[in-house]
Amino acid sequence: MSDTKELRKPVSLQNLNSPSRSAGTRIGPYLVGKTLGVGSTGRVKLGTHIETGFKVAIKIIAKASLLEKYSKDPVKQLNMNQKLEREITLMKLIQHPNIMQLYDVYETDRDLYLILEHIEGGELFDYLVKRGRLSEPEALGFFQQIIYGVDFCHRNHICHRDLKPENLLLDKNLNIKIADFGMASLQVPSKMLETSCGSPHYASPEIIKGIHYDGTASDIWSCGIILYALLTGNLPFDDENIRRLLSKVKTGVYYMPEYLSSDAKNLISRMLVVDPAKRIKMPEIMKHPWFTSIPPKAQYLPAALESVGVKYIILLIIIVIIIIIIRRRRIKKFIIIYDIFIFIFIK
Secondary structure (H helix, E strand, C coil): CHHHHHHCCCCCEEECCCCCCCCCCEECCEEEEEEEEECCCEEEEEEEECCCCCEEEEEEEEHHHHHHHCCCCHHHHHHHHHHHHHHHHHHHHCCCCCECCEEEEEECCCEEEEEEECCCCCEHHHHHHHHCCCCHHHHHHHHHHHHHHHHHHHHCCEECCCCCHHHEEECCCCCEEECCCCCCEECCCCCCECCCCCCCCCCCHHHHHCCCECHHHHHHHHHHHHHHHHHHCCCCCCCCCHHHHHHHHHHCCCCCCCCCCHHHHHHHHHHCCCCHHHCCCHHHHHHCCCCCCCCCCHHHCCCCHHHHHHHHHHHHHHHHHHHHHHHHHCCCCCCCCHHHHHHHHCC
């Protein structure tokens, strides 16, 4: 589709002349439409490219409101700024059919505008609430797409750290789109992560325990929870009391329904292993008998990362040049975590 190709240009941070956020006004080349949703950091509105008619989602983040909201807690204010920086930085690096695309970024004195892929089908969470447990073939179709998207991130040194059905969106053809990279992190090879994050029902035991952890292994645990939810309509670890819930996650004891096939049971049990060193790895998941029992859609097969690697190195060089220019001019924009990129790609 020609208009899609036109929009998939390198993401830039552009300054605007303080446009209104109301429907019927413009953000860059986009006409602002109806409100699609309201989140913790702002509203999401429908946007239409004026020349092509291409639909996007415009996430509007009111900078002043965030500053006011966390004015009494500088630590939370800093964390929120870092969350936004991280989300923008990592989404710039990722292009995959099962990951929500960030097309562009605009900024005014008041607001930050993220121009995102418009995904019409809603959350996988709502789909599960409406449908209940899914048949194994339908669950596998969703699960394959989730795994291919997450594996693509892991191969490019990115772990999501907040995988759950609420952050998995569906397009009009019920294809998975992984969203919300606000908790994501670069996973430096041979180095463990420290920050505790994610939702208690989906967080791994090592995150719950507050110890250093491998983000890729924690993502696999979260994918195991999602698979269990797809196949049963329930969560393996649940309790109204948060302390009891966390205790259940740390022990890793859960009920396995008898109606599941032996292969499905085996894969879940290998993903929900408390010891991350003994937990199944991505290559093993993709070779598992249950995972391979139905061929995936061709477009969701893993990308040829040899060519992708070259593209990312070129992108890295461009990012470094931009950072040098910004730092020399002392412009306080969204600064990409330069030292981590250098550590990963050059060391």
